[in-house]
Amino acid sequence: MKKAFVIVIIGLLIVFGGIFGFKAFVNSKIAEAMAHMPKPVVTVSAATAEIAHWHPQLRAVASLAAVQGVEVSPQIAGNVTAIRFHSGQYVQAGTPLVQIDDSTQLAQLASDQAQLRLASSNLQRTKELIATKAASQAQLDSAQATYQTDQAAIKDIQATLNKLTISAPFSGYLGIRQVNVGQYLTPGTKIVDLQSWSPLYANFTLPQSDLKNIQAGTPVQIQTDALPGQTFSGKVTALGSAVNSTTRQIEVQATIDNPKNQLRPGLFGELTVVRDTTEKVLVIPVSAISYNTFGDYVYVIHKEKKDGKTQETAVQQVIKPGKQRDGMVEILSGLKQGDTIVTAGQVKLVNGSLVTISHDA
Known part of the structure; x- marks a missing residue:
């Protein structure tokens, strides 16, 4: 029994040895053939x-801001009686935007104008009487003061009326309307945004070590992912009066041309300061x-x-x-x-x- 078992083991060793030996022989021949093949x-x-030749560049993240931008709001409280603009509209400086109820002021103006006409007549009559010495200088002074007071009252009511007609303080683009006809407004209530788009300010900061490389008039370029592939040019127009003692950065402001009004205030982008020298x-x-x-x-x-x-x-x-x-x-x-x-x-x-x-x- 043991003899048969040994014979089986020997047979298996011969079989597996032959298999592995044959594989090793094949692999060696393949390696030999590959060694003689030319490299691909x-x-x-x-x-x-x-x-x-590159111009040395300084890079910073800049935020765009309008040269002129404001939230239009009333100075005097009252109900809105008319809205004379559309959201997104371009308006010229002085264009009426919103009318606040001015009926009380118009009535007061009519009364003040009547008072002024009376004061004017009294002043003229007193001047004629004093010429004939039928009136005293004190009467003339009183008539003159009354006339001037009534004039001032009219100017005051006209100033109030001007404030009740809310107009665009400068030319620009309006945002989204925030009020409705009949709404009661208090001073400071936001009516609409008004922004000028061309040109725009680009505000950014640079390390104090770059202060020697930048001055008013230095060219800049800005790109934003809102308008990929487009570059907008401008120049540095102002530098901060002091370096921030905490960050050691200096504030810089550039003015960017925006001839097609593609940029908007509030966008940010990568700004490059282009120096005059080359390297x-x-x-x-x-x-x-x-x-x-x-x-x-x-x-x-x-x-x-x-x-x-x-x-x-x-x-x-x-x-x-x-x-x-x-x-x-x-x-x-x-x-x-x-x-x-x-x-x-x-x-x-x-x-x-x-x-x-x-x-x-």
């Missing part, structure tokens, strides 16, 4: 690291950079001769990128001018891969 050549796109920077396309946990790198194409033929090999090179602009990135270290780097096809590459450069557009 990967087609890639490439570009050259080159020197560019030389080494740049490559952003698409050339690959990223991993060990750092940023690119594939540099090296040419070498082998067996009388020129080969192009892609070699990984760690780099230190800097600022980005218009699809290009500044290279602070790791490359030199004239280096050829892979810009497309990196996903197929490993360090040392053979490549051929595609010249298709």
Whole structure:
């Protein structure tokens, strides 16, 4: 029984040994064949690291504000008797917007005008009497004072009437109406927003270290995600009178052109301060950079001769990128001018891969 068991074990060892031995033999032959096969050549796109002249830029987040903007509200309480505007309408300065009940004031004006006419007649009559010495100087002074008092009363009631007719204080665009006819308004009640849109202020802050690089007249550009792909230009018009002692930032205000009224007060965007000077920077396309946990790198194409033929090999090179602009990135270290780097096809590459450069557009 034991002898049969041993024979079975030996048989199994022979069978499995043959199987594994055959697999090892096949694998060795495959490896040998692969070793003699030429390395695959990967087609890639490439570009050259080159020197560019960039204007140094300062960046900040800016908030847009109207040069003139206000919440229109009444100064005197009363009921709304007429609304003379539509939401979103453009109005000129002085355009009547809302009428508050002025019936009492109009009645008072009529009474004051009658008093003024009487005072004018009395003053004229007193002047005639004093010419014949039939009236005293005191009577003339009293008549003159009464006339001037009645004049002042009319001016006062007219000023009140002007306040009851609420008009646009400047030209601009109206917002959404907040009141209705018949509504009782108190002083300060919001009636509607009025904003001027062109130009606009862009308010932002910069660190105190940038104070030397900015002054009134310095060009700026702003972009906002509300209008992607569009850039609006302007100039710095004012700097804060002091640096904030807590944040060490200085307030800056620029005036932005908005000729087509596309921007709105309240928007925010990325503002760039463009300095007059230029600097030389080494740049490559952003698409050339690959990223991993060990750092940023690119594939540099090296040419070498082998067996009388020129080969192009892609070699990984760690780099230190800097600022980005218009699809290009500044290279602070790791490359030199004239280096050829892979810009497309990196996903197929490993360090040392053979490549051929595609010249298709």
